[in-house]
Amino acid sequence: MPFDILVLSCFVYVIFLFAIAFFGERRAQLGGMGFLRSPTVYTLSLSIYCTAWTFYGAVGYGARSGIEFMTIYLGPTLVFVGWWWILRKLVRIGRQQRVTSIADLISSRYGKSNGLGVLVTLIAVVAATPYIALQLQSVTLSFAVFSSDQPEGWATPIRASTALWVAGGLAVFTILFGTRRLDAKEQHHGIVIAIAVEAVVKLVALVAVGSFVVWGLAGGPGAVIDRIEAVNLQGWQLQPGRWVGLIALSAAAVICLPRMFQVLVVENVDERHLARASWAFPLYLFAMCLFILPIAMVGLEQMPADTNPDMMVLTLPLAHGQGALAMLAFLGGFSSATSMVIVETVALATMLSNHVIMPLWLHLRPEATRSADLRGGILLARRLSIIGVLGLGLAYYRLSGGSAALAAMGLIAFAGMAQVLPALLGGIFWRGASRVGAILGLLTGFATWGWTLFLPSFGQDAVIPAQVFALGPFGLSWLRPEALFGTAAMDPLIHSIFWSLALNTAAFFAGSILSFPDPVERIQGAAFVNAFDAEAQGGRLGWTHGQAEPEALLNLAQRILGEEALTFFETEARAQGKEGYLPDMTPAFLTELERRLAGSLGAATAHAMISQLFGRATVTVEDLMAVASEAAQIAEYSARLESNQTELTRTARQLREVNEKLTQLSVQKDAFLSQISHELRTPMTSIRAFSEILTEGDLPAPQVADYGRIIHEEAKRLTRLLDDLLDLSVLENGAVQLNLGLAHLGELLDRAAAVASQTRPDRAFRIERDVTTEEIYLRTDADRLVQVFINLISNARKYCEANPGVLRIAIRHRAGRVTVDFIDNGRGIPKEKQALIFEKFARLTDQTKAGGAGLGLAICREIMANLGGTVAYLPGQRGAAFRVTLPLRLERSAA
């Protein structure tokens, strides 16, 4: 078949895929999800498990090792049929926590540790690079098969440029449909629908080739079985160790591989789809592997000995002149390779940009966090990551020379990614799992895998010298890469899987048991392990009560979500029957808004931001933990903040106290306004009534004088009240102008006593002073201080019931501070009232005739605060006692 037609159909197929993806993306954007949401599409998208390795390599595997290739299908089947509840838990957690990748899941579970996110990302990139190279290689090889009939042959430079073209094309596709917009859920409907279509293509292709081989070449199923029994294949004897190891490995891979996690958890739109997938996906796998062995058998029998068994799917039809069938098979293999690379690249790019590039960028340019729109930066990071990941795959392909057998490269990648399994399973089933354990386990497993499998895969003397293979590093024979602790008899792959996972798990448990998880870890641990209970309780951190300004929330949402915010608010308002207005801040609405913000900001930041605008009546421990965990993340970026548990507890207590205080203040404000109203209306009532009576003008003269005096009295009372209120307002706002100067304390007391003597001038009252102690010169505002003294002396004259009343004024001077005590010989103020007396309108007696409106002590307190001092009730004296404390020298700055 002409090579040009191959290239042309390849192009047509790619354009077809673009169209499908574009169509899917449009449907998703317009809201018409319909069949995009169907469980069938979900199941088909899972088929990216079957890569070019499965498509081409499985036949090669079958040809080399017989039915051992089945293990790669048995592992996922076991997981989907037997352990679907693990998958369901993962999907549930993924939705609850808005998980964007497997690195995000691990990082989120272990206290939102970005260090862990980086570690998992690193492992994923290292493990995936050979895998991506493998896909490029298979596409290149399949091109080579077709071009073998070309006169000029298939020169190496052309192969290299083919890989480059394929990688470039995939980069364009992935960037177009993987980073079109920053979706809050990291879902890519266009890509999912495209890979679902590719899943059908590869299944149809493999089944078509298989049917051709079985019925066209071999003469029916019976004949094939005869051949399988007749052909003597190497490695047909079952190796139980290898079987168990490979099944376990592929079972782990189906959960841990970044691309599998992407389609399984991140792209999942409905948890119920798992039910269909749990039987349909194993069925798909069964269909995929049904014809592997027949193709391998017939290929081995009919093809020349030097044929690459990995390419038999193509070479068998070609050798029998079935050009169209070969073309279909080629497209099947092409589909397998491209769908894997696209999803893998999207998954890795999300991890790289979220855990490596963005933290670095925010660290280097902290001001970027405040910029209005972070989304451009995030998308750029994604695109660079996509190019980087594909570039790495291409480089690996060039360096490794494209020589290694396909299956071997796939297994190396599986084993690398499987290192995440202990931390993953431990994280969702064991609350005791800790960050330290996860880090230790991952590092141990990754290092063991690198030493025993990954580095040796380059061949002896490539990275590790042959001498080290034989004798171990530095002559330590128990560290030989393929015989750790002297276990030389094991198969190298099983050896590596066994030791890496065993050491990994051991380190994970040891680290978890020996370390103590921090509060955020414990909260996250509980949320993950009890993912199903949390749902039953109505989700995490729901908004239950309180009030928020819709405008402020809309403003915030627009800064982060852009246009989407307005649409969301409008939709919600319509749903509430308030079209054209802003929606009511119902708990459901706020919870949904927070979820949307979390997709862009992280759960903790979103929660803290809404809390700020929302002013909840109570602050729960979870709220604080969420805020604290955000703070912890910032700390990782900037190394500026440190938080520990005691600090959290203290902050929690302080916040609660402030909250209580605020609630009280609000009640007090209402009471204050009501009091002012009462205090103003009372004198006004007398004034109005008597002035009306006087205006009527038929009263005897003495009564006119009497009522005139009442009007005058009440007018004075009104003026006094207004003066006090203004005074208090100025003092409370700190807008008071202080006249600082030197003043003699004795003289100030003289002045105060003289003014105060006009209060109840007729009563028997005496002031006892010790003038020798009054020889103090203060630097203060003399008039204001006298005002305080007058108030205290007048109060004693008004309220001290003893007869004669005696007020003792005692002065002390120590360390730059002066105390002036006013102690009378009355009954004092009851203990429960002592806290109240400095509040506004807190008059204790009911005798309004006492004069003031109940603002005197409140004013005193404010004056003393302005003078850098205090006035307080002095308990434990016989009578009422007040202590004024003030600095000897008040500096202007203190005012």
Place this chain on the structure above:
Amino acid sequence: MAGQVLLIEDEANIAEAIRFLLTRDGCQVEVIGDGLTALQRLRGDLPDLVILDLMLPGASGLDILASLRADPRGQGLPVLMLTAKGQERDRDAAERAGVSAFMAKPFANADMRAKVRQLMGQG
């Protein structure tokens, strides 16, 4: 207009103004300045009208009203409540407690006299 009015008001000047107005209209006005004394007084002969301040020392106007309405003799007695706070909440509470009429301070003398006349007519 004749009749006995019990005026319970702690502000002496306000009490004097009301006393003057109603006496001039022919009423007999008795003034009490605190809540406890008023409660005691209401156990005796009932007047034709009670004018009651909301904020009183000893017992509040609402307390006095409640005890009056609990007394079978006092259930039909017209009660005019005065308040200087002017809050809706107070008015609601007074209405629930069974007040006959409500008047905010400060008031116009003519309104006070008209209201008293109206309530006495009813009683």
